[in-house]
Amino acid sequence: MxxxxxxxxxxxxxxxxxxxxxxxxxxxxxxxxxxxxxxxxxxxxxxxxxxxxxxxxxxxxxxxxxxxxxxxxxxxxxxxxxxxxxxxxxxxxxxxxxxxxxxxxxxxxxxxxxxxxxxxxxxxKSSKNVKNQISKATKANNQQTNTPQFIVESLPMKQLISMADKVAASEISVLITGANGSGKERIADYIHQHSPRHANPFIKVNMGALASELMEAELFGAEKGAYTGATAARVGRFEAADGGTLFLDEIGNLSLAGQMKLLRVLQTGQFERVGSSQTISVDVRVISATNSNLVQAIQDGLFREDLYYRLNVVELNLPPLCERQDDIIPLAQHFVSGSHTLADETAQLLTQQPWSGNVRELENHCQRAMVLCSDDILLPEHFMLDSKSSKLKASKLTAYTSTTASSTSTNEDDKTHVKAVLDKHQWVIARAASELGLSRQALYRRIEKHQLTQEPSSQREPDSQQKPAPQQKQVAKQDLEKVQGK
Structure with missing residues (x-):
């Protein structure tokens, strides 16, 4: 351990x-x-x-x-x-x-x-050579997941997997679009494992988590002494992925400066480590993913059009779980594999949920249910879900998550949906964020963006385990101060 x-x-x-x-x-x-x-x-x-x-x-x-x-x-x-x-x-x-x-x-x-x-x-911990360690770890992972297991029962997913099989054999760049938690990384892994590069590294990078100050060194590496504290040469992700596949997740969050640097290496396959004038050439297939509307981002001047067409030779749009009804129960049965089974009324309840957090939310609820269950039968109460949820909510969510919807419509649906989930959980940020499939920090940004406030309600039942939150900024401040203490 x-x-x-x-x-x-x-x-x-x-x-x-x-x-x-x-x-x-x-x-x-x-x-x-x-x-x-x-x-x-x-x-x-x-x-x-x-x-x-x-x-x-x-x-x-x-x-x-x-x-x-x-x-x-x-x-x-x-x-x-x-x-x-x-x-x-x-x-x-x-x-x-x-x-x-x-x-x-x-x-x-x-x-x-x-x-x-x-x-x-x-x-x-005992690594002496970062590149070798990355390669070994990646190859070990590839051997364990040589054929990524997909639960595919719905027609939309069967069509998407069929397309993924076709593009896997080629060398073209693929852009995977879809909502958070819908399984974009799994699709990228599937494409790599079914490609001629499957025996080589599959390197994953979350572009949204990279600070602009570290992006260049993270992707392209750095020489010893290139910046303060660089006591050894650092291998970048492109170099580590040489011969294999590089998966750039949340590509829509990359800064414009980062987009320009990325475009050059995609066009030429060449780059220099930070602090070096020596050009390095690599053979890397790039698969990228985003949950944002890049076409709108281009119109807003936030994303380069030339980079977009370089990344989006083929687009695979991963539908949200609410549009894949036939996949819900098979996925749930997969997540509760072992001795646990779903009661009939539980299965019915699961199909009635909007699953705004998609597959990730379903998996989290299944894990929680197994912890709360004292025997092998998973009952509705173990999932802590709203039994009044209906498919009407799912149809509203479809409009919210659609990447082809207009900017005005999407923002309004987003605002309505986020407000509804916050009210449902009496503005308890942790619970609302969990249902939405967001981090608390991301939820704070949504609240600020839409200028949401909690409306007082005399009909709200008190909950000894939940404290109603005031306006958004006070919610964020109290939550952070409670957890961080500073």
Whole structure:
């Protein structure tokens, strides 16, 4: 069992991460002070460290976190360190990443993203050569998932998989569109595994999670001494994917400067590492994905048209789960594989849900249900779903998630849907975000964008476990202060 050291002065955060990681089979060691963290790292075998940036009441400078980071790097130089920080310390976090930190995540963090980063890095502790380690990990993953399992019963998915089979044999660029949680990464993996490149690396990059300061080094690599803290040459993702496939997720979030740099390597297959004048040539197939309307982004001047046509030789549009009714029960049965089974009334309830978070939301509910179930029969109450949900909600959601809808219509549907989910959960941000398939931070941005406020209601029943939220900015502030304590 891998051992993770979590360092934070807030006991709520320590408890939350302890529970999250324990549920995913990690052994957790906690420390609330710099001294305790150093002692734990020095005396125990730690596979990965998650650390905060401040450890004293009222401190927000991040200096304590920097000091601890450099102490830990000296004590355990090969142990990955993930920084969890408030936005106010973003610049400091970027500095630490350049100095060797594995990654940084803002508070409030996204559980799925955190687990993904941990899983991707925890086995690299003894790495001596980043490129070789990436290749080995990728090939091992390819062997385990040589034929990605797809639950395909609906006609829309059968048509999409048929198209994916056709484009897999070619070398053309593919753009996968669809809502969050609908399975775009799985489609990209499927294409790679059925392509002539299947024995070579399949490298995934979340473009939306890359800071502009780190994008160039992350994609194209950097030479030793290229920037402060670059103590060794760094292999970029394009170089690591040489001969294989590079999957660029959330491509719509890439900055215009990043788009220009990406366009050059797509056109020529050549680039230079940061700090080097030597041109490197690679043979990489690019598959990209987005949940945003890139055509509208082009019209708004936010996305380059030439890059769009370079990426979108063939577009595969992945329909939301509400348009794939025949897939819901087979998917649920797959997610609860083992001794658990769905009761008949549970299956009926699942097909009535709008599944705004798509396949990811369904999987999360299935996992939760198995935890809450005391035997092998999964009942409706184990899923904590609204039994009054109807297919009318799903039809409204279809309009909301359609990437071909007009900008005005999409924004209005988005506003209505987000408001409805917030009201349903009495503006408890964590629960609303979970149903929407968003991080809490992303939900805050939606609230701010649509200028949503909670309307007082005398008919609302009190809930001892939920505290009604006031207006959006107060909601965000209270939630962040409660969890972060700073």
């Amino acid at each position: 891998k051992r993770v050291l979590v360092v934070d002065d807030n006991p709520d955060i320590l408890d939350a991460l302890d529970l999250l990681l324990s549920l995913h089979n990690y052994q957790v060691v906690t420390a609330s002070t710099v001294k305790d963290a150093v002692i734990a790292a020095n005396n125990q075998s730690i596979d990965l460290i998650i650390q905060d940036m401040n450890f004293s009441q009222g401190t927000t400078s991040g200096d304590e976190g920097k000091s601890l980071f450099y102490q830990l790097k000296e004590l355990v130089p090969n142990t990955p360190i993930i920084i969890i920080t408030a936005w106010s310390q973003l610049e400091t976090a970027v500095e630490l990443v350049k100095s060797g930190a594995t990654d940084y995540l803002p508070k409030p963090w996204n559980d799925e993203k955190l687990l993904e980063v941990i899983a991707a890095n925890i086995n690299l």
